[in-house]
Amino acid sequence: MKTLVQHLAQYASYHRNPRNVITHIIGIPIIVISAAALLAKLALTVNGVTLSAAMALAAASIVFYLRLDIGLGLIMAALMTGSVVIGTQIAALPTQEWLLISVGSFVVGWIIQFIGHYFEGRKPAFVDDMSGLAIGPLFVTAEVLFLLGLRRELRDAMLQDQQP
Numbered sequence: 001m002k003t004l005v006q007h008l009a010q011y012a013s014y015h016r017n018p019r020n021v022i023t024h025i026i027g028i029p030i031i032v033i034s035a036a037a038l039l040a041k042l043a044l045t046v047n048g049v050t051l052s053a054a055m056a057l058a059a060a061s062i063v064f065y066l067r068l069d070i071g072l073g074l075i076m077a078a079l080m081t082g083s084v085v086i087g088t089q090i091a092a093l094p095t096q097e098w099l100l101i102s103v104g105s106f107v108v109g110w111i112i113q114f115i116g117h118y119f120e121g122r123k124p125a126f127v128d129d130m131s132g133l134a135i136g137p138l139f140v141t142a143e144v145l146f147l148l149g150l151r152r153e154l155r156d157a158m159l160q161d162q163q164p
Helices: 004-012 018-040 053-068 070-091 095-120 132-147 152-161
Strands: 043-046 049-052
Touching (some): 004 132, 018 070, 049 053, 053 070, 053 132, 070 095, 132 152
């Protein structure tokens, strides 16, 4: 299994243009919440407890993030849980509103991403490695922490390990 630094460095190598990073800081949360809204409709209630595909995917993602880094994993757990809560609220809307919001925001989020990759002049990371779909939200969280002056040692290690 790749380390946190290896994952982030590989992802960062596709995201060197600051405009691309900014579009990801905007677009990825929109995509994550809209995906949670879409997956929240796939739910099963057993003994009064409702479990959804959004919850299952979030749980699997959280385990992955925690295995990479406890601190970032805990932040991601809070963010993923919030995304599932918001997604579940959107999924509770009437079908037409749910589809309009969830599909519409999913498309808008990806458009924002592709605008960023236009600036970058490079295809998205997930095209070469599907793990990029899971690393994207983690990368955005790390980039926000870096902007706040936090986790400098991680940023330095990530930049040092980047592939050309």
